[in-house]
Amino acid sequence: DQQVKQNSPSLSVQEGRISILNCDYTNSMFDYFLWYKKYPAEGPTFLISISSIKDKNEDGRFTVFLNKSAKHLSLHIVPSQPGDSAVYFCAAISNSGNTPLVFGKGTRLSVIA
Amino acid sequence: NAGVMQNPRHLVRRRGQEARLRCSPMKGHSHVYWYRQLPEEGLKFMVYLQKENIIDESGMPKERFSAEFPKEGPSILRIQQVVRGDSAAYFCASSPQHSGANVLTFGAGSRLTVL
Numbered sequence: 590d591q592q593v594k595q596n597s598p599s600l601s602v603q604e605g606r607i608s609i610l611n612c613d614y615t616n617s618m619f620d621y622f623l624w625y626k627k628y629p630a631e632g633p634t635f636l637i638s639i640s641s642i643k644d645k646n647e648d649g650r651f652t653v654f655l656n657k658s659a660k661h662l663s664l665h666i667v668p669s670q671p672g673d674s675a676v677y678f679c680a681a682i683s684n685s686g687n688t689p690l691v692f693g694k695g696t697r698l699s700v701i702a
Numbered sequence: 703n704a705g706v707m708q709n710p711r712h713l714v715r716r717r718g719q720e721a722r723l724r725c726s727p728m729k730g731h732s733h734v735y736w737y738r739q740l741p742e743e744g745l746k747f748m749v750y751l752q753k754e755n756i757i758d759e760s761g762m763p764k765e766r767f768s769a770e771f772p773k774e775g776p777s778i779l780r781i782q783q784v785v786r787g788d789s790a791a792y793f794c795a796s797s798p799q800h801s802g803a804n805v806l807t808f809g810a811g812s813r814l815t816v817l
Contacts, residue, residue, distance in 0.1 A: 631811075632793055692745040692747075693744050
């Protein structure tokens with residue numbers, strides 16, 4: 590039973606346009622959400638996070654939106670750059686419980702020059 | 703210490719052999735996590751350890767897999783009598799505390815291939 594779902598395995602976007610990566614979760618106990626980025630042959634690296642008390646967090650070209658009622662979050666990258674091409678993992682955790690960080694299957698983003 | 707160090711980066715084993723994967727956490731980090739990524743899959747939690755203690759092993763297969771984080775030295779993930787289905791990338795991560803707000807820092811991973 591997947592608690593964190595990324596339903597789009599891949600996404601292609603033109604350089605300079607907006608990339609929108611989506612993530613849904615089922616566990617209502619999750620209260621902290623993170624996005625990790627992974628290049629081939631490397632480990633995942635932390636990108637941006639959001640607490641459930643917020644609905645938006647912005648860091649440069651990256652913005653994460655959280656819709657708690659829909660149990661949905663999205664990562665917006667604008668403008669997209671070729672160096673953003675990677676696999677993006679959505680992850681969630683419950684800070685009130687002793688649960689591990691749960692990851693989605695990832696979305697492979699390709700930014701085309 | 704530049705980050706989380708994992709070795710070996712690549713390991714090839716024949717069916718029935720043992721695989722040992724090592725992980726040195728970031729300096730100052732006392733919490734270690736092991737994740738496995740099967741082909742075309744996401745990262746699946748396996749085990750969470752602190753020094754000399756296994757805190758959560760709910761993601762570990764019941765047989766053939768074990769993990770330790772001794773007082774001295776790296777954390778070790780041990781797979782006995784490997785089978786082809788164990789072929790995967792194994793990632794170790796560390797954090798200073800166990801909390802979502804403390805972001806996990808991942809190593810580059812150890813890729814196990816079972817022939």
